[in-house]
Amino acid sequence: MSDHHHDHDDGHHHPRPRSELELRAEALEALLVEKGLVSTDAIDAVVELYESDIGPQNGARVVARAWADPAYKERLLANGTAAIAELGYGGDQGETMVVVENTPGVHNVIVCTLCSCYPWPVLGLPPTWYKSAPYRARVVAEPRAVLREFGLELAPETEIRVWDSTAEVRYLVLPERPPGTDEWSEDELVSLVSRDSMIGTAIAVAPEPTPVA
């Protein structure tokens, strides 16, 4: 049993130089920080607030479809890129999407150890912690401890697989369908799929049934 599937080819994180525009945006930010007009934290805070506004819904839709439709799930695990495109989502950067499935004995978590490769088209903007050096280093070295800090306590016998994203290959975690949701429609299931559950730092949970008054 391995605690870590380290799956990247060195040097593949940046097959292209970063775009001129990206460099220009970084330079502008640095200048405005220097002038005291913005702080990196203030921008982070704004980005963090609207990052939940984009993207994760696409991934949640993919997951809910896979839970509701076994044939779709099979296609999704066999060829993530094609199955995600079926729902109209996809990158224009040509990256391959690989979907890794959580099962009772296996928990998956994604990271980009070298930079911040992220399954954009389905998850939107990466959260700030995903790009932080501590997460990138520690989730590989001590995934169980890192997940515990996210409030996720896994059984000791659960195997943890860490997937290192690259510019070519982006991973998406297919969380386990929460128990007690057999009667739920696909639309209802979407609401259970959080961004973090598709990164692997959380699991999908159904709310406690409300007692009938």
Added chain:
Amino acid sequence: MTGIETRLADVDQALADSAPLPRSNGELVFDEPWQGRALGMAVVALEEAGVPWAEFSRQLGAAVRRHGYDRAEPAADAYYAAWLDALEETLRRAGVDMP
């Protein structure tokens, strides 16, 4: 709290006539992460500099025309390239010393 939804709603309104934020099915569209950051940078910088969004909107309208941005086929790449131009020009006109 000034919710980001409120601030984004203000931005949407200010840009409605010049160059609306690229959206798909109501959700913001970015081709690359720096574009999302560029949006956040403008929100923070304009607020701090006390520049009205209407002024930025004027600059953005001119910039998207220069970049040949087509509203009918909103490409986030072209849009946010124009966005950087507009942000620089707006701040310059507001008296910020820009290179």
